[in-house]
Amino acid sequence: MNKSILIMIAVVLLFNCSTAQKVATVEAPKVVSTIDKSDIKASMIKALEWQEAHPIFASAPTDWTVGAYYTGVARAHKATKDMIYLAALKNQGYWNNWQTFNRLHHADDVAISYSYLYIDMAGGRRNLVDLEPTKKFLDAHLYNDDEWKAGTDKSEMGKTILWWWCDALFMAPPVLNLYAKHTKQPKYLEEMHKFYMQTFNQLYDEEEQLFARDMRFVWKGNNKDAKEPNGKKVFWSRGNGWVFAGLALILDDMPTDYEHRPFYENLYKEMADKILEIQPEDGLWRTSLLCPESYDHGEVSGSGFHTFALAWGINNGILDKKHTPAVKKAWKALKACQHEDGRVGWVQDIGAFPEPASADSWQNFGTGAFLMAGSEILNLE
Template identity: 85%
Template sequence: MNKTILTLVAVVLLFNCSTAQKITKEQPIDKAVVKASMIKALEWQEAHPIFAIAPTDWTAGAYYTGVTRAHKATNDMMYMAALKNQAYWNNWQTYNRLHHADDVAISYSYLYIDMVDNRKNFVDLEPTKKFLDAHLYEDDVWKAGNRKNEMGQTILWWWCDALFMAPPVLNLYAKHTNQPKYLDEMHKFYMQTYNQLYDEEEQLFARDMRFVWTGSDKDSKEPNGKKVFWSRGNGWVIAGLALILDDMPTDYEHRPFYEKLYKEMASKILAIQPEDGLWRTSLLSPESYNHGEVSGSGFHTFALAWGINNGLLDKKHIPAVKKAWHAIAACQHDDGRVGWVQNIGAFPEPASANSWQNFGTGAFLMAGSEVLKLN
């Protein structure tokens, strides 16, 4: 199916994520309604488990990061019950690719449980430690630059999504265990990805080296001539930045770099927000798939609201965040399912009212968790 047909299908399927946005975008935030919608999303997702590879993979990691942030914001035991249940049945394990950032994302939830649960010997962080030590300190072909292909697998975190998966875990692990060496290692590998994938002109991240435009590759540009910047890919990065800054010591020597990067990306994301509130899957070519998408938009909304709540963004941006939240909320079905989530991928593609993934629910919960704190 070609791109034109896919676009037409997406437009035909557009439902309340177009009309409801226009109606609700000026409404105030009703925190009771936000909390209720978040619980409905949790309940539906828990009743409809899904994962890409295993219950400990990156999709579950992103989802339960959302559950973690929801509990942190509300202290509702429904979220903690979900967190503990999945951790227990996972036996506190990561997934098994020790040099792939995706496979430790689930540990963010384990670390959080250990930080708030007072029972000794309940949480087992040994699998997380084993993963992190292997990930950072064992030799691997990616770190040695011996596995080069079209995606640019010459560094450990060769795709921008990785900046959500591993760095927040490393940062939180360093904080929780009082071992700053893990934070220093995180920064070292983060800079590799930044130097390879960050576009200083556009202030956005290419997903991987296939989309780093060299001036000769026509495939790395959109039909409108703009570079390809994937909404969810950049959502992973800016949401990961908010998570990192939330736990990073205020006096950490490299913190100014992360704050500067956060502010640059936030400024760009705000500048290109569509009028209806939802970002398109292709950030600089919104006409390619001219409908909103919830996973990227949820991560953007979380990060922007977090910045306002923590003084990194001016409160004048609250209306933009409120508009985004109302648009996201309009994409939730009556049963709690969160629709309009682009399926698993690596570049801009369409979504539909009935496309959902657990990481989309995670983005929804993350966005709600910070919107609740807005004044």
């Protein structure tokens, strides 16, 4: 693909981007029985156009923030088949030269490969995607020695396993699962399951059916970091959103006859029950799931991932359709957080525990969560 074609693609992507800035208010939305699919599609495209016109990343154009955003773009294309999404995906992959980021044992840095795999599987120009960098990363990530795997890092975060923080369960497992499917190499799925179970065993709270972000927040007697002012355990909305959305992505591509699939389905159902139980009246989850009064406002990145995962479960027959009104309510609230120009606000900044957001706070991964939610809401009845 030459530069002139890419420039034309960029012009198409940015042409309709509005420059108006109006703060969205978040109020308890009225739930309607029908879904205006044209309105949802328009909101998603506006979000894409604004984000493409305002690129941002934490470390590099291949880091986890960009990976999460383009996962949302991939899901939007899967749901709509609109070429504007595929153009954006191909454009970023080309300019990234199909590379991952450089921390071979950090799950965050493989997240970008979800979009590369999706492009390769979606068809189009043959040999456009170079999956060799992804393969090299995955092989090093899984099979090379590392201090986390060896359990020699004794930090309070619990860096004694490869995926020691719950966010990792969105960043790496869906990619490994999809790579195994695409290349027909089940060994990558087996490795994914092995490391997933380590994280599950270390961070999942069986009583609350939620994940601690890392070992600092695992309930250990008088561990003050693991306790909210109301006495409840600390469970971060986006952290659990990463896990919950990651489960939906995994189940979407995991073979139906895979021997460990029941584990993932049961975990999905447990988390779905909890997320639905604690959904606030206005539809949006707070940054602290069990202490919503700490920051009593909705937050889009965690809520977007929760909405995506719940809608996916309904659409795929894993979750009862009786929960559809709750999911529709969540989408209405998410949409109220979008500015008229397409920017998605009320996104908590990069972090590792519950913190506040505002109408004007945004991040690319928040846009990705918004697109993921919309992609599944479109398929609700």
